[in-house]
Amino acid sequence: MSIDLVSEILRLKEEKDYVILCHNYSSPTLYPIADYFGDSLGLSKLAAKTSASRIMFIGVTFMAETALILSPETMVQQASSSPHCPMAAQLKQEQIKEFIEKYPEAAVVTYVNTRAEAKALSDVCVTSANADRIISQLDEQQILFGPDANLAAYVQKRVPEKEIIPMPGPRGGCYVHRQFKLEHFEQVKAQHPDAISMMHPEASTVLQDTSDYVLSTGGMERLPTEIDAQEFIVGTEIGMVDRLAHLFPDKNFYPLFTGGICYQQKKNTLYSLYEAMAFDRNVVRLDPDILLRATAPIERMLELS
Numbered sequence: 001m002s003i004d005l006v007s008e009i010l011r012l013k014e015e016k017d018y019v020i021l022c023h024n025y026s027s028p029t030l031y032p033i034a035d036y037f038g039d040s041l042g043l044s045k046l047a048a049k050t051s052a053s054r055i056m057f058i059g060v061t062f063m064a065e066t067a068l069i070l071s072p073e074t075m076v077q078q079a080s081s082s083p084h085c086p087m088a089a090q091l092k093q094e095q096i097k098e099f100i101e102k103y104p105e106a107a108v109v110t111y112v113n114t115r116a117e118a119k120a121l122s123d124v125c126v127t128s129a130n131a132d133r134i135i136s137q138l139d140e141q142q143i144l145f146g147p148d149a150n151l152a153a154y155v156q157k158r159v160p161e162k163e164i165i166p167m168p169g170p171r172g173g174c175y176v177h178r179q180f181k182l183e184h185f186e187q188v189k190a191q192h193p194d195a196i197s198m199m200h201p202e203a204s205t206v207l208q209d210t211s212d213y214v215l216s217t218g219g220m221e222r223l224p225t226e227i228d229a230q231e232f233i234v235g236t237e238i239g240m241v242d243r244l245a246h247l248f249p250d251k252n253f254y255p256l257f258t259g260g261i262c263y264q265q266k267k268n269t270l271y272s273l274y275e276a277m278a279f280d281r282n283v284v285r286l287d288p289d290i291l292l293r294a295t296a297p298i299e300r301m302l303e304l305s
């Protein structure tokens with residue numbers, strides 16, 4: 001028996017009362033079934049105010065966990081089994097505790113790209129869209145920040161009055177963005193000299209400094225509506241190039257590096273999504289104590305952003 005996956009997913013969405021939240025890196029085949037697209041911050045806000053019976057998250061596990069933390073009465077599922085962002089596993093509770101012992105006066109700020117256990121030890125969480133704004137509002141002068149050392153460096157530059165201490169250290173970061181090199185930038189720029197460049201803050205500081213803009217994926221989605229430009233170099237995961245091309249068919253978007261693929265995000269397919277919806281798979285669960293302790297730092301993030 002062959003089935004039309006898109007029609008079947010739309011039918012299940014109606015029948016089981018799902019809201020489908022889709023991260024900007026997702027494959028274009030998933031566009032027709034999503035209710036909302038966005039960056040980590042935008043999707044968190046949507047999860048917090050949904051009235052649907054179920055949330056289906058097309059993204060990676062830390063995003064789905066954040067949705068559950070903000071909407072604990074709602075059943076949250078993922079579109080594939082264990083699409084864990086490797087960076088989110090780089091900051092363990094024990095490491096955070098060691099840093100707190102060494103810097104007892106510091107605020108603990110975690111990137112939302114962490115597992116719930118790390119969030120539970122945090123004073124506040126941030127995303128790439130609001131990290132500098134939130135950290136600048138904190139009373140503490142010392143800030144323990146992790147796990148992305150490139151985002152830490154970006155915040156340090158934007159908020160020089162604070163001392164940003166990266167946890168677990170300089171190796172913390174995203175394997176996708178860490179592949180991006182200055183040579184990639186120079187090659188694309190040589191081919192498209194008029195293109196405006198936008199870089200995700202998970203990329204190196206050299207690339208951040210070389211680019212016209214440093215933006216979250218949500219910021220990248222807004223930029224073409226805010227400036228008068230026709231061509232853009234996109235310094236983030238390759239799915240963002242598809243997303244931008246879909247949103248702005250009259251403009252041109254060039255990937256900084258075509259090998260910038262997040263294999264965890266790419267686990268989400270129409271078929272894995274259909275299976276999760278049809279057979280109630282990939283339900284996100286958290287230890288109730290962790291969930292409770294992770295709620296305040298996420299809610300504080302939403303208040304401060």
Ligand code: 13P
Nearest residue numbers: 039040041127128216217
């Ligand atoms: P955004 O919050 O900018 O969408 O980033 C999420 C992410 O995983 C970047 O690699």
Ligand code: SF4
Nearest residue numbers: 060085086174176262
């Ligand atoms: Fe994680 Fe990097 Fe994938 Fe984003 S692109 S989900 S940070 S591995």
